[in-house]
Amino acid sequence: MLVGGLARLGLRAGPSPRDVPQNGATPPAAVPKGVDMPITINGQAVPIPVDVRTSLLDLLREQLHLSGTKKGCNQGACGACTVLVDGERILSCLALAAQYEGRSVVSIEGLTPDGELHPLQRAFINHDGYQCGYCTPGQICSAIGMADELRRGVPSAVTADLAATTMALTGDELRERMSGNLCRCGAHNGIVAAIAETFARTPAMAEAAE
Numbered sequence: 001m002l003v004g005g006l007a008r009l010g011l012r013a014g015p016s017p018r019d020v021p022q023n024g025a026t027p028p029a030a031v032p033k034g035v036d037m038p039i040t041i042n043g044q045a046v047p048i049p050v051d052v053r054t055s056l057l058d059l060l061r062e063q064l065h066l067s068g069t070k071k072g073c074n075q076g077a078c079g080a081c082t083v084l085v086d087g088e089r090i091l092s093c094l095a096l097a098a099q100y101e102g103r104s105v106v107s108i109e110g111l112t113p114d115g116e117l118h119p120l121q122r123a124f125i126n127h128d129g130y131q132c133g134y135c136t137p138g139q140i141c142s143a144i145g146m147a148d149e150l151r152r153g154v155p156s157a158v159t160a161d162l163a164a165t166t167m168a169l170t171g172d173e174l175r176e177r178m179s180g181n182l183c184r185c186g187a188h189n190g191i192v193a194a195i196a197e198t199f200a201r202t203p204a205m206a207e208a209a210e
Helices: 002-008 056-063 119-126 136-151 171-177 188-199 203-209
Strands: 039-041 044-046 082-085 088-091 104-106
Touching: 039 056, 082 136, 088 136, 119 136, 119 188, 136 171, 136 188, 171 188
Parallel strands: 039 104
Antiparallel strands: 039 044, 082 088, 082 104
């Protein structure tokens, strides 16, 4: 039908002149299709979802049944869905799973592969850094990513010296850097104390716990 339709229009099916090799030249090789690379989630290779609209959060919760990462606002405002991608914290509700092809994702379940509590998890228990616990996985993953940002010298909105290569985790720095993670129960004092205790390395950092 297609060929007949082309004929009635005075056209013919076949390659365009641009596609025909000139002067006996070798035709160009077909471009190979891309090879899907799985996402590594908590050390395990996971295929890219068939539906490219799937968020990273829904992949974790609905398909992999890793329910530690929470769906709170689903708009990137509360931080309950925070996970780590190659060590950096992201909001998984705003991320398409397909974006992270070939990258390494760590959720709260994968912080310690041997099943032991992470030091920050123990500190949350010791300082009562939770009540209902719904925001706790996101708080913990975010704090771990935040500490790495501090080590890399990434400034925050309250950093006085933007050119500094080392930064102290003062109370103001900690609260500003964790401001994207909300606790509706109001356990922020315990959260701040737990993070400060875990990542304090200098007297200035210890100020956050006071």
